[in-house]
Amino acid sequence: MPDYLPHTEDELAQMLAFLGLSSLDELFAAVPEALRLGRGLALADGSPEPDVLARMEALGDANRARADRLVCFAGGGAYDHEVPPVVRALAGRSEFVTSYTPYQPEVAQGVLQAIFEFQTMVARLAGLPVANASLYDGASALVEGVNLGVAASGRHTVWLSSGVAPHWRAVLKTFAAGTGHVVVDAALHRGLTVWPEVPADGEAPGVLVVGYPNYLGCLEDLAAARQICDATGALLVVAADPVAAALLRSPGECGADVVVGEGQPLGTALSFGGPYLGLFAVAERHVRRLPGRLVGETVDIEGTRAYVTTLRAREQDIRREKATSNVCTNQTLMAVYAAVQLGWLGTSGLREVALRCARGTRFCRESMLALSGIEPLTADTPTLREFAVRTPIPGRVAIERLADEGYLGGLALADLIGEDGDPSVAPGDAVHGLLVAVTERRTRSEVEGFVRTLDKVVR
Amino acid sequence: MSAAGGRAASAPLMGGESEPTLFELSQPGRSSWQLRTTGMPEWDVDELVPASHRRVAPVPLAEVSERDLVGHFTRLSHRQFSVDLGAYPLGSCTMKYNPKLCDTVAALPGLAAVHPGAPASLTQGWLQILVELEEALCEVTGMAAATLQPAAGAAGELTGLLLMRAYHSARGESRHRVIIPDSAHGTNPASVTLGGYETVTVPSAARGCVDLAALRSVLDTDVAGIMLTNPNTLGLFEEDIEAIAAAIHEVGGLLYYDGANLNAILGVVRPGDMGFDIVHMNLHKTFATPHGGGGPGAGPVAVSPRLVDFLPGPRPVRSAPGAADEFGYMTPPHSIGRIHSWHGNALVLARALAYMQVHGGDGLRRVAERAVLNANWIRRRLAGSYDVPFDRPCMHEVVLSAATLRKKFGTKALDVAKRLLEFGFHSPTVYFPLIVDEALMIEPTETESLQTLEALAEALETIAAEAAAGEPLDEAPHSTPVRRVDEARAARTLVPTFDAR
Structure with missing residues (x-):
């Protein structure tokens, strides 16, 4: 019977005797007899580790969409970036992996300082002074950003650009059922947001949310969004990409009150979608509404520099039903991965990654649009890592055929927004749309092979 | 007698200096990155990004060599207590040993390198893992179906409350209140608020369980449900659970099970059999996926048959049993919608399944037995040194009190917690x-040995004796990388980044 339990038979007997019990069953005397299971759990018998590992390997082999087997052009919020051995080795250290929330700062300086460094780098990327220790994922960061915006503006109408990642928009709407926010979709025209007119009567928005770049890869006009915020008193929440941020004016500089983002591109493997991490940064004036954990620098009683979780009075274990967020744990380990990855990349490396993404994306997009039958889905704006095209065959069919030829050829738009489309893309385009991402890991010959193959499979 | 394997007092920590930040280690012009050779056209940035959008200067990050990067984070790791280093009896958090097997599983390229947006036909292995995990969790909890999307316990709570809301709405009912015992986790009331409900707090009776009379007095058809942890946060089994369930169901409410303490009852009794309708599990606790310094966790939510149609979607399911592509996705007809960017914390979910497969049904029951045995051993052993406010058999954890130490000698629970660090153990949870x-x-959790329990108990007994002897425990700890930190200063003069110094 394999397990990880240390008790010997003698020790079990000794411990039971110490408690005055004669069997392990008696430990559960408080559980009413009628409720007890009265049988074993209907699960397979335990298996030794090597057998379990072999089975898991076999299940892994049953996944064809592996970035180590298919050349990956899929994105949509999850990208195949370089994660070097040094990042895996450091962030994977068991001291980071097997600790918990730093409740005892005296013995948790390692995690606390790593988070402090993470917060510093996220704040610099966002162009805002304060970043938290992370949230669950991009979608949860968006939800918390909107909650903050509604609380700060005092108005619960949210203008949501349809250029924000479709799954994030869906998550925001799920949680709005509890908070009562009124979400108004702002449609895209040729890939760029068309904001509604501010109503003369009726409620002005409390929050505007816009993607930068948006999920179709287009660069939105943040100044236009900021103008609406200035006119109405709404907060501007920018869903920003942390890699593109290396080339773009920061959202903070463009007037964002809150910057949210998906941190997966910073050192986290594709991981079938999780665990990832939500990035969250705010302007100084909103710091008391910040959700999640925040680490601050201080000193110990001898004056030695030390780090500690701070502004704890915001958190739900103290505020309970008056808390504005229920987030307790976050994704600290992924934040450590991001801190190490950003440390490895440094100033020049992050810029180089973003630049290579932009070069590869332009090369791929121009090569694809040179094919007959492949049309752009958006206006001809620059795209930095991702772009959308229309193919002669349904996107889903293209993905299946490309997989047979060795490529994960992007994402079918229909898989993200449904075949009927949504305010971001027209119905016919949804069925035939393909969202293609090109990271710094894609070589020229891979892109050329991919484009040749696409040309073949869409005929 | 053999030595305690869970005592970390031998861990060597070199020197007493602070570790500089990455930014202080930076030297302009230094770098460590290496990227693939791509052969792409080398367009300049001004050919790629229009001036109106283009950043003027690069984002300033640290510039360090790979060697310095390794030194820095390795030294940081040495300033961090962890389960791997020693016993971590942090109540309510279930800091059990995390098998290394699961790290290996989570690193398998066949799992870690899979894109979440790929169609079901290309991700059959992952979908099988998720479906098998859902089935196993339903067997353990006695429920009908589950969503694996919630990324943590609190996310599971809010999901559960939205399920409750959707269920009542579908019946044309608008209910406004959710009941929570005063012993509940702080996330419960916060989740209730975000779920659009009002919290009604009910007191615990003298025996530490829900006061049934007080509960009945607040029940009416405006009550959407109750959130209960069982065993509760005092480590006690709610003995009246059948009566509680009957009373809630009688007014049309639902029972929500906060699975924070599920470790205590694996294979013994199931939330579904107790009458619960919605159950969240903390896989990072019960199924040993590591806590990662404060996440990632995973907080799947399982439900009884009448709530299945409301579960978040899309759900991995066996869509075509026996076919080549056996697994697919299904969105329930009245789904509350999506609650995660993708499918939940997938690699955490795979770890949990591997853990469950090693243990099997019998093994999970042994986990609960040993966890409860260890907690009761600690309770009995320390009953002479500390107050035991509810001195009767506990489940997986025991709540002691330093009230007498404080009254007689001025020693607070916090002092005990801080002094314990110097004995090579993590502190218990305090003030909760x-x-x-x-x-x-x-x-203590089930993975600590009798020798470790003895060493832990001896340390706590020594501390109680030191308090009685008038030793200045409020100055502890001395031997840790930093001493007690000035939390008031951290909040008053906020320094959340290196740039705010």
């Missing part, structure tokens, strides 16, 4: 649950 004065909540 709120209804116990000077609470010290100890959860």
